Amino acid sequence: MDYRVLKENDLFILTDKDGNIPNKDRTEKGLYYQDTRFLSMYQLELEGIDLILLSSRSEQNYLGTVRLTNAETRSGNEIVLWRESLGVHRKRFIYNGVFYEKITFENYNNFPLTVRPKLRFGADYNHMFAVRGYLEGRRGVLQAPAVTNDGLILGYEGSDGISRQTVIQVEPSPKSASEQGTLSLEVHVRPESTASVNVVICPVIANQVPERVTFEQALDALEASYGEWRQASTKAFSDSELFNKVYERSLLDMRALLTDLGEGRFPVAGIPWYAVPFGRDSLIAAIQLLSVNPDIAKGTLKTLAKYQGREVNAWRDEQPGKILHELRFGEPANNHDIPHTPYYGTIDATPLFLVLAAEYYRWTGDIELMRELLSHLKAGISWINQYGDRDQDGFVEYCQESGKGIANQGWKDSADSIVHKNGELARAPIALAEVQGYVYDAKTKLADVMNDLEEHELAAQLRQEAAALKQAFAERFWLEEEQFVTVALDGDKNKVESVTSNPGHCLWSCLLTKEQEEKVVKRLLAPDMFSGYGIRTMSTTSTRYNPMSYHDGSIWPHDNSLIMLGMKQLGYAREAMEVVEALLEAASHFEYHRLPELFCGYDREEEPYPVDYPVACSPQAWAAGTVFVMLQTMLGIQPDVPRGLVRFSPSLPPSINRLKVTDISVGQGTLDVLLLKDEEGEVTVKMLKNETGLQVMI
Secondary structure, three states: OOOEEEEEOOEEEEEOOOOOEOOOOOOOOEEEEOOEEEEOEEEEEEOOEOEEEEEEEOOOOOEEEEEEEEOOEEEOOEEEEOOOOEEEEEEEEEEOOEEEEEEEEEEOOOOOEEEOEEEEEEOOOOEHHHHOOOOOOOOOEEEEEEEEOOEEEEEEEOOOOOEEEEEEEEEOOOOEEOOOOEEEOOEEEOOOOEEEEEEEEEEEEOOEOOOOOOHHHHHHHHHHHHHHHHHHOOEEEEOOHHHHHHHHHHHHHHHHOEEEOOOOEEEOOEOOOEOOOEHHHHHHHHHHHHHOOOHHHHHHHHHHHHOOOOOOEHHHOEOOOOOOOEOOOOHHHHOOOOOOOOEOOOOOHHHHHHHHHHHHHHHHOOHHHHHHHHHHHHHHHHHHHHHHOOOOOOOOOEOOOOOOOOOOOOOOOOOOOOEOOOOOEOOOOEEEHHHHHHHHHHHHHHHHHHHHOOOHHHHHHHHHHHHHHHHHHHHHOEEOOOOEEOOEEOOOOOEEOOOEOHHHHHHHHOOOOHHHHHHHHHHHOOOOOEOOOOEEOEOOOOOOOOOOOOOOOOEOHHHHHHHHHHHHHOOOHHHHHHHHHHHHHHHOOOHHHOOOOOEOOOOOOOOOOOOEOOOOOOOEHHHHOHHHHHHHHHHOOEEEHHHOEEEOOOOOOOOOOEEEEEEEEEOOEEEEEEEEEOOOOOEEEEEEEEOOOOEEEO
16 A cells, blocks of 8 residues: 555545655645645655654554654765754644644754754645546646744635635744745754654634644544544454454544534445445445444434435436435535535445345334434335336336446446346446345335334235245346346346356345355366455456456455355355455465455466555445454344343354353344354354343244
């Protein structure tokens, strides 16, 4: 990973490994707030001294550290400063909408040093889409930097009538400041001692200035919030150091990805490019988090319900009851140059919203939230049956309407992801296999919720519709030649014959017949689909297979997580553990033991390590959530709080023999359990604590 990133709520900074935002025309690095780049340059230089990078870490996610030292400095033939006798330590974080950095100069000489740092700043106020080359919209006017007693104010008057500023404060106060955005300082460092410079950077929109506290106060508060996150979440510890590291990394990553827009915390999709509400990604990540912190599901449901579609609007691919795909902010959103206000071009977010609601109810028994969301749940069901199934053939399909929308509107949303055996791209409207599974799952599980809400007629309707869908799917989506499920039906109702991972999600949804599920499980673990590091998105035998592609042969951890969960709940425990083991092995090769958004699909026998995908988000929410699904799969936990039950069906992969899991939040209490594997490989569950009042069934 050639960058370093820090995020807290809706502010994040993306720098190079030196901690700088370089002054380059095409750099994507910057300080971003609400989709706008409030710093496009931030560079530390020392007058007369060249700096060398020693280390650069953001392992804790909320705290970044960079260590640099000096190259040898000469004046003619005389050595003025021995190499590596000056240390520069940059320590930074974000708290409450403010970026804080302490730059400490460490003098290892026996004489005093005067260092003259220069801090160079610039802000272009480009929107994220413009930075990435997706958009050329209307622009406002950049303001010349204004010099203050302790720093600078950079400014921009937007074409949307909103002023934006970057307020920069430095302590001790600069010796001088230029209207080109450079602050010059003079720092005296005693022999074998240290001296520091504090930098505080505040993005300001419409004169709403965030509250500033001291560096130490902000760091203490930030560390306390991470401690609270750990305390409120499930703890897992095994005899596998690798699993423990992956779990801890994912817990930190998911905390960093949480954002609150006023309805409770929910996960954004990923850093750096998708740090915004994302219907499908946020919903799947919240589903993955149910075994670790179900409260995040509540914030996710309430946030997405707030933005649920209300009208037919082709520009935004919106219809009543539809759940958003993506919500963007900033100048082009305010000017309606982009449809992401929100944009609704996703076929799967609405059924996944319903699935999350039903699953959250099973984990918590929170009937009050179900009552609060009832109108939203009904609207989602209506959208599926009316707008989702536009030709009333019983299947939900998508078709792009917005001129600036997305053509493929499932999770594989690249232009070449849905392709026929002969290499031709499928023509819309397209009915994806996994989407039919989400719809089936939603209707099946919501029937129980509706009964508990005294909506008995609707519950009966949902069960009937689910049964009809299962029968029709078995008949229309089966590929006899491949003995597998087709990825989709195209606009002419022809099967899209490529063999892909999409039908694996139907295992999780329990949509397949027993005969079909056995064949799908077997094929997913066959050499053409299983690389040894995970299940590929497309078979090596398919026409468009490419291990370096985004969706046609790569490996996505979240894709594997839903497949393994489906395998386990249908009784294919050995196969599920094989996928768990492969993903853990893959994670061991990535920085910080962090599973990325995706990686290339090369075979493990061909490459002794998983090959990076060049522009994968890292951290990314549903990649981070994969290890939580591993935990859920190993526990085989299936709560049904409204019925007073919680079931366990334990299994462990070959690399784990002992797994202790504590503070599993179910209903109104928590559970502690211990999984042990004996010499014969049998796994047992020992109940260490049950404060839920629920009946436990093994």
